[in-house]
Amino acid sequence: MKAAAFALISTLVVGRAVQAGRSADPARSAESLALPTTQLKDIAPAFTTVTYSKDIAPLIADRCAMCHHENGAAPFSLLTYSDVKRRATQIALVTSRRYMPPWKADPADGPFVGQHPLTDAEIALFQQWAGDGAPEGDARDLPPLPGRQRWSAGWQLGTPDLVVSLPEPYMLPAGGADVFRIFVIPLPVNATRFVRGLEFRPGNPKVVHHANIRVDRTAASRQMDDADPAPGYSGLILRSADYPEGHFLAWTPGQVAPLLPNDYSWRLDPRTDLVVEIHMQPSGKAEAVQPSVGLYFSDQPPTRIPAMLRLGHQNIDIPAGESNYVVTDSYVLPVDVEVQAVQPHAHYRARDVRGEARLPDGTVEELIHVGDWDFRWQHVYRFAKPFTLPKGTTLSMRWVYDNSAANVRNPEHPPKRARWGQRSSDEMGDLWIQVLTKNEPDLVTLTHAFRAKVAAEDVIGYETELERHPDEAGLHDDAALLYLEVGQPDRAVAHFTRSLALKGPSAPAFYNLGTALTIARRFDEAAYEYQQAIKADPSYAKAHNNLGNVWLAQGKFEPAIQEFTAVVGLDPKSAGALANLAGAYAAAGAFDRAAETVDAALRLSPPEPLASDLRARAERYRRRER
Amino acid sequence: MHWFTVLAFSSLTVFDLDNRAIDPFKAAAGARATVFLFTATDCPISNRYAPEVQRVYRAFAPKGVRFFLVYPNPADTPDAIRVHAKSFGYAADALRDPKQELAKLASATVTPEAAIFTGQRLVYHGRIDDRFVDLGLERPAPTVHDLADALTAVVAGVPIAHPATQAVGCFIADFAR
Numbered sequence: 001m002k003a004a005a006f007a008l009i010s011t012l013v014v015g016r017a018v019q020a021g022r023s024a025d026p027a028r029s030a031e032s033l034a035l036p037t038t039q040l041k042d043i044a045p046a047f048t049t050v051t052y053s054k055d056i057a058p059l060i061a062d063r064c065a066m067c068h069h070e071n072g073a074a075p076f077s078l079l080t081y082s083d084v085k086r087r088a089t090q091i092a093l094v095t096s097r098r099y100m101p102p103w104k105a106d107p108a109d110g111p112f113v114g115q116h117p118l119t120d121a122e123i124a125l126f127q128q129w130a131g132d133g134a135p136e137g138d139a140r141d142l143p144p145l146p147g148r149q150r151w152s153a154g155w156q157l158g159t160p161d162l163v164v165s166l167p168e169p170y171m172l173p174a175g176g177a178d179v180f181r182i183f184v185i186p187l188p189v190n191a192t193r194f195v196r197g198l199e200f201r202p203g204n205p206k207v208v209h210h211a212n213i214r215v216d217r218t219a220a221s222r223q224m225d226d227a228d229p230a231p232g233y234s235g236l237i238l239r240s241a242d243y244p245e246g247h248f249l250a251w252t253p254g255q256v257a258p259l260l261p262n263d264y265s266w267r268l269d270p271r272t273d274l275v276v277e278i279h280m281q282p283s284g285k286a287e288a289v290q291p292s293v294g295l296y297f298s299d300q301p302p303t304r305i306p307a308m309l310r311l312g313h314q315n316i317d318i319p320a321g322e323s324n325y326v327v328t329d330s331y332v333l334p335v336d337v338e339v340q341a342v343q344p345h346a347h348y349r350a351r352d353v354r355g356e357a358r359l360p361d362g363t364v365e366e367l368i369h370v371g372d373w374d375f376r377w378q379h380v381y382r383f384a385k386p387f388t389l390p391k392g393t394t395l396s397m398r399w400v401y402d403n404s405a406a407n408v409r410n411p412e413h414p415p416k417r418a419r420w421g422q423r424s425s426d427e428m429g430d431l432w433i434q435v436l437t438k439n440e441p442d443l444v445t446l447t448h449a450f451r452a453k454v455a456a457e458d459v460i461g462y463e464t465e466l467e468r469h470p471d472e473a474g475l476h477d478d479a480a481l482l483y484l485e486v487g488q489p490d491r492a493v494a495h496f497t498r499s500l501a502l503k504g505p506s507a508p509a510f511y512n513l514g515t516a517l518t519i520a521r522r523f524d525e526a527a528y529e530y531q532q533a534i535k536a537d538p539s540y541a542k543a544h545n546n547l548g549n550v551w552l553a554q555g556k557f558e559p560a561i562q563e564f565t566a567v568v569g570l571d572p573k574s575a576g577a578l579a580n581l582a583g584a585y586a587a588a589g590a591f592d593r594a595a596e597t598v599d600a601a602l603r604l605s606p607p608e609p610l611a612s613d614l615r616a617r618a619e620r621y622r623r624r625e626r
Numbered sequence: 627m628h629w630f631t632v633l634a635f636s637s638l639t640v641f642d643l644d645n646r647a648i649d650p651f652k653a654a655a656g657a658r659a660t661v662f663l664f665t666a667t668d669c670p671i672s673n674r675y676a677p678e679v680q681r682v683y684r685a686f687a688p689k690g691v692r693f694f695l696v697y698p699n700p701a702d703t704p705d706a707i708r709v710h711a712k713s714f715g716y717a718a719d720a721l722r723d724p725k726q727e728l729a730k731l732a733s734a735t736v737t738p739e740a741a742i743f744t745g746q747r748l749v750y751h752g753r754i755d756d757r758f759v760d761l762g763l764e765r766p767a768p769t770v771h772d773l774a775d776a777l778t779a780v781v782a783g784v785p786i787a788h789p790a791t792q793a794v795g796c797f798i799a800d801f802a803r
Contacts, residue, residue, distance in 0.1 A: 075670045086668075086701070089797035090761070099762035134800075174715070175677025177767060206670065284676035285714045348766060374762075408759045411766040 050129040051137020052081050058143045059125070060084060063101050063116050066254060071154070073253035075206045085134045092130035095123050102254060104377050106369040113382040114255055156256045157199045160294025162189070164274065165203070169288035170231040172207055172280050179282070180424055183232035184216070184225040185274045185293065194265035195244075197258075197296030200251035200276070204289045209376055211291070212277040213249035214241035215268075221275045223508075224474060236422045236465075239458075239478040241275035244268075246306035246434060248341055248380045255379060265298035279376070279424075304436055306340060307446050310454055311355070311397045312430035314461030316420040318349065320412075323404040327429040330396035334449050335442040337389055337435035341382040342368045344397075345430040348375050348409040349418060352400040355431045360392040367395075367433070375409065375424070386436070397431040420464050455486045473502040480516060489520035507537035514546060523550050541570045545580060557588035575606035579614060586617075586626045595621040638731070640696075641722040643704040650694055650721060650728070651746050657692035659780045660743045661773075663718070663754075664734045666699045667710040669796035672738040675754055676714035678768075679738070682754070683718055686777045693718035698737070699801040700724035729798050736795035740773045742780060750776040752791030760794060 050056070060068070060078050068078035078084050084091065094100040095118055103117055118126075129135070164185050172179060202208035216222070218240040224233045243249060244266040248257065274293060311329040318325040344353045355367040368381055389395075403415050411425050412418070418427045437443040462479040469475055480495035496513040503509055514529035530547035533540055548563030564581035571577050578601035585594035598618045606614065620626070642648050654660040663679055665672045683693050695718050697707055707720050723729055732741030733751045742750040755768035772791050779786045 076668060082701075086699075086800055087796065089800050094761050097760075097762070175674075282674065282677075283670070284673035408763060408765050413765075413767070413769045 049135065049137070050125050050132060051135050051141065052084060052129070053137040053139055054141035055125050055137075056084060056129055057081075059118070059122055061143065063118060066156075071205070073202060073205050081136050085136070088130040088134035092127045095126045098123075102252075102377050104370045104372065104374060104379065105381055106366070106371065109366055109368055110381065111384045113258060113384050115384075154201070155199055155294050157197050157259055157294070157296060160197075160199065161297040162187070162193075162295040163292055164188070164295075165292035166231055166290045168231055169203075169290035172204075172287045172289050173282055174285045174287075175282050178209075178424070179280045180277060181232045181234055181280065182221070182224070182237060182275060182277045183291070184221045185276060186222070187268060187272050187274055187295070189268055189270055189272075191270065193268045193295075194298040194301050195268050195295050196260040196262060196265040196298040197294075198249055199256055199294045199296075201292045201294070202251075202253075202278075202289075203291040204287055205253070206283045207280045207287045207289060208291065209279045209281050210253070210378055211251040211279070212237070212378075213251065213293075214275040214277075215244040215249070215266075216241040216273045216275050217269065217271075219271075219273075219508075220474075220477070222273055235472070236474060236478075237275060237277055238474060239481055241273075243308055245302070246308040248308075248343060248382075248432070248434060250343065250378065250380050252377060252379050257380070257382070259296055260298075262298045262300055263303040265300070265302045267301065268295070305443060306434050306436050307337075307443055307450070309395065309433040309435060309446075309450055310430055311395060311433070312345075312399075312428070312457065314420045314457045314464060316401075316418070316427050316429055318401050318403040318418040318427060320415040320417050321404050323402045323406065325401040325403060327399040327401070328397065329431075330394050331450070331453065333389060333391055333393045333395065333446075335446050336391050336438055337442075337446070338386045338437075339367070339383060339389055340386050340434040340436060341380055342434070343378070343380045343432040344368055344370060344373075344399075345378060345428055345432065346373060346375065346399060346401075347424050347427050348411050349401045349403050349407060349427055350375075350399055350429065351402045351407065353397070353429075353431075354399075355395070355397045355433070357389050358394040358396065360390060365389075368431075389435075395431075395433060397429075399429040401427065401429075419468075420461055421468070422465070451485075455482065458482050459486065471502055473499045476502065477512065480512065484516060484519060489516050492516040493520055493522070505532070505536060507533045507540045507543065510536060511540065511543045511546070514543070514550075518546060518550055523554050526550050527554075539570055541567050541577070544570070545577070548580065548584060552584060552587060557584060560584045561588060573604060575601040575604040575610060575614070578604070579606075579610065579617075582617065582621070586621055591621045591624045638727050639725055640728050641724070643707060643720055643722070645704065648721070651743070654692040654694075658690035658744070659749075659777065660692045660694070661686075661777070662694050662696045662721075662728060662732055662734070662741045662743070664696045664698055664723075664729055664732070664737045664739045664741070664798065666697060666737045666796055666801070667702050667706050669737045671758060671795040673714060675738045676716065678754055680715060680717065682774050682777065685774065686781065687718075689777075689781050691777060691781070695720045696723050696728055696734075697721070698723045698726045698729045698734075698798050701801070726798055726802055733790070734793075734798060736793050736797055738795050739793040739798075742773075742776055742786075744780060749780065750786050750789050752788075753793040756791075758794035 064078050067074035068076065070077050101116060103115060107117060164187060166183055166185060170181060200211050200213065214237060220238050220240045247266045276291065278291065280289060311331055313327055313329055316327060342355060344355065346353060350373040352371055353373050354369045357365045357367055403410060403418050405415055420427060437446055459482060462475065462482055465475050466479060476495040476499035480492040483491040483495065493516045496516050500509040500513055510529045510533035514526045514533060517526035517529060527547060527550045530543045533543035544563045544566040548560045551560035551563065561584045564584050567577040568581055578597050582594045582597035585597060595618055598614050598621060602614050638649060640648060640650055687693060695711065695716055697720065711720055732748060734741055738754055739752065740754055741748060752772060754773045756770040757768040758764045772788060776786045
């Protein structure tokens, strides 16, 4: 019996080989016929029937269903036989090309969290199944689907402690190019919280492709949103919107960042906004898009704070037609670090991106390599086992761009010169590397050393953007902040002046300019701008406060006391305001008033280190010392 | 749609949304050309083409070109098709091709795919434009508008430069099971 069955299978194999050979290449059909029997034996097991119930359903449940379920991240569900059968050929094709499940990194990299590749044998199962007519098989073979309940429940990380969504949906047009839109969502907390997890839900998975998520602790992004009548705004993510304390928050379909340990959280203060840039692909009909975000809180502040390193250049300038433009960058680590995660970033023209670490002993570790870069799959790659890189390790990146017509992803046809810029039509090239240091002094060393490198690149980037968009006020504001950071306050003054002219007079615009002038020690001009700010908004406490400081710096004690008194009047519960007023009294020689004011501040039970500072001052003022 | 010729013996088993067997070639009698646009209610790529299909329809319907949306998936019921056509703003008449006979006649293998007939002669079949290069590989915008170019040629009475192109989308073969 056994021998007979084997013979039958052999015949089938040969028969197929002939058929395949005939259509392709007659010479090879003879070769196929001549297959030695040992090879036939190897092929034979593949001819057991592949069925949905026995073979395909478990693979779908394990590798696909986390996105392909009702209201999941993917555009259609694959939970039932009819769902899967209806796309059998397509599934066989996209798995064989490794387009699905989406994983762009070299399989040799990592291993990474959430990496669930199909093996070659599993891909062959899909192909055989589709080729054999997608049989259902015996429903009794169906595995239990523990996942199903979880997929339909919604939040994959459990019930969030706080859920926020867009107050009103954004309406995406039916057709046209992809849309990039920045939404600003306030986070309503009334006391400081610590966040250990964030889950993004696209709201409309048919059109939302990926999300870039930042945190803005200022009102700057909100003002951009307010200025645009529709939900969100189009343009640039502002400098004030950043990764909180070195934590990645981005989202791509199928990726949910795992909950972090309790002591590895990031700080969320009241009046903080989430800034969510969403990449949307029109679906063919107008679509409402209303994403939501769930936050998971920790009960303690972080004891570990990661650092976010960024390699890359902002002087990218790719000639039209150039098919091999290379951007490289490197950085030598000044301290030991443990690598947590990497995120390569580029737009449409990048073709091959590679990040490496060369250790002091000369060994090279590949951090990430994406050989067929696709802008639409911007994963954050989190290492399943974070690893140490010693001080002296060189981190490096090498990005290759193709700005020729042969690159089908090229947004310009015919190709045009491409320069650095945040817009998807421009190019970028960054490798973000998230690391943990061994201790806090090392973190300070690393972030301090790194800040100078990043700021220098950012200056180039802003100047490039401003050259092309000289009338964008937000760019001038950010450039001004950057010049303050790199110690060039006069340049900051110029940009805030330009921003004010573009935006028109407003209290914050006068205040910003005044602040830059103060730092440039141009006190008379600064005082004038603060006065303008106060005229526009008499309750602007920060303007009163800074004006007080300017008067103080100029030795004008009476007007200084007046301004600080105004601040206390506006914010009577602020110990800091009282402390400033006390300082002004002391400067003017009014030590009794100074001491009384410090006592009043202390009665408000201020936090440290202000409390200790106030107690020391109380003693000094009583000794009539400043 | 009331004027469709209802045939007792048709070589094609194609239905309108009232489940009447019709011969689309007779229905399109007198048209300069007939365009069949193969689509499916739940194919994302097909759906993304709705605005482009509408543009081509608006440009060529006034020039004597007859358009039909063809649904080769038997699971797409007349009611589902009505909802689909309405939500995507399709103006052309819809046909059901539950045995994929028209698809076969038109050499259509995926949705979306277009076929142009002059009389009963197939003169073009393939993609609408070149935006999709492959599954998972697309251009930010199309560079060649194959269907519109072919129709321009038909209307001008000149040969079509590329009478057959490769469309990218959801496989019609999967509907047959």
